[in-house]
Amino acid sequence: MISDLTITRTREELDASRGDGPVVLVPTMGALHDGHVQLLKHGRPLGDTLVASIFVNPTQFAPGEDFEEYPRTFDADLERCAEAGVDIVFAPTVDTMYPTGLDTTVMVDPGPLGSVLEGAVRPTHFRGVLTVVAKLFGLVRPDVAVFGEKDYQQLVLIRQMAQALCLGVDVQGCPTVREADGLALSSRNAYLSSDQRQQAPALYRALRAGAAAAADGPDAVLAAARRVVDDASIDLDYLALTDSDLGEPVPGQDARLLVAARIGKPRLIDNIGFTLGSG
Numbered sequence: 001m002i003s004d005l006t007i008t009r010t011r012e013e014l015d016a017s018r019g020d021g022p023v024v025l026v027p028t029m030g031a032l033h034d035g036h037v038q039l040l041k042h043g044r045p046l047g048d049t050l051v052a053s054i055f056v057n058p059t060q061f062a063p064g065e066d067f068e069e070y071p072r073t074f075d076a077d078l079e080r081c082a083e084a085g086v087d088i089v090f091a092p093t094v095d096t097m098y099p100t101g102l103d104t105t106v107m108v109d110p111g112p113l114g115s116v117l118e119g120a121v122r123p124t125h126f127r128g129v130l131t132v133v134a135k136l137f138g139l140v141r142p143d144v145a146v147f148g149e150k151d152y153q154q155l156v157l158i159r160q161m162a163q164a165l166c167l168g169v170d171v172q173g174c175p176t177v178r179e180a181d182g183l184a185l186s187s188r189n190a191y192l193s194s195d196q197r198q199q200a201p202a203l204y205r206a207l208r209a210g211a212a213a214a215a216d217g218p219d220a221v222l223a224a225a226r227r228v229v230d231d232a233s234i235d236l237d238y239l240a241l242t243d244s245d246l247g248e249p250v251p252g253q254d255a256r257l258l259v260a261a262r263i264g265k266p267r268l269i270d271n272i273g274f275t276l277g278s279g
Helices: 011-017 034-046 074-083 125-140 152-164 187-191 194-199 202-212 218-231
Strands: 006-008 023-028 049-054 088-090 144-148 170-174 236-243 254-262 267-275
Touching (some): 006 011, 011 088, 011 125, 023 034, 023 125, 034 049, 034 074, 034 144, 034 170, 049 125, 125 152, 144 152, 152 170, 152 254, 202 218, 202 254, 202 267, 218 254
Parallel strands (some): 006 088, 023 049, 023 144, 144 170
Antiparallel strands (some): 254 267
């Protein structure tokens, strides 16, 4: 029941509500779907207090992106949080998160990895993501934080930040939750028209085709995935094969195949992991 939730909006309210035992944080921008619920359920047994943050972070949106249009469904989000066993919802204002103002705030530089893949298409995105996550870590002071593997580059960068800045947070990834046809759950799926919704699962089919060719080496992986994308007439932002840390793939080790494409208005991303063969 929503009445069992503690809803906080300030640092002081948050400090007064968190317990003494281990704290688990699941950061979100709201518009919660089954993928978010899976993150919350993953986090529930990992600590005594489960905190879900709901904050649409302005610094990770570039001019012309969908900050104003991003879905905001706070009452429904509270229902989802209650069902998943959340103890505290932290829903701060922009002033709480950026007390010195958006234009003058200190920002976290993501380093070289922030300029490739998603960073090449959205060059300011990860700067905003890492900044808000660092702020949430400072405010909530979690022992564990849970993020989805759908945003795989984000997950890798947050892990690197937590380690490099000695933040003392165990950053855990949770597998991507999908529709029956394989489409990765995303709040932006709501933007898809019916025709685009029929086209979108081709991204996951391409990833699976690439993974199925893993034994034959990197070139085979990329060729198999690209054939599926081309057959579906989807224009890619990128299709990339990396190691699990987003470096160069190494035969015999864990690899990650990542894809991004714009299907109508929405820009969708997805990825899959597997062991790469040598061909």
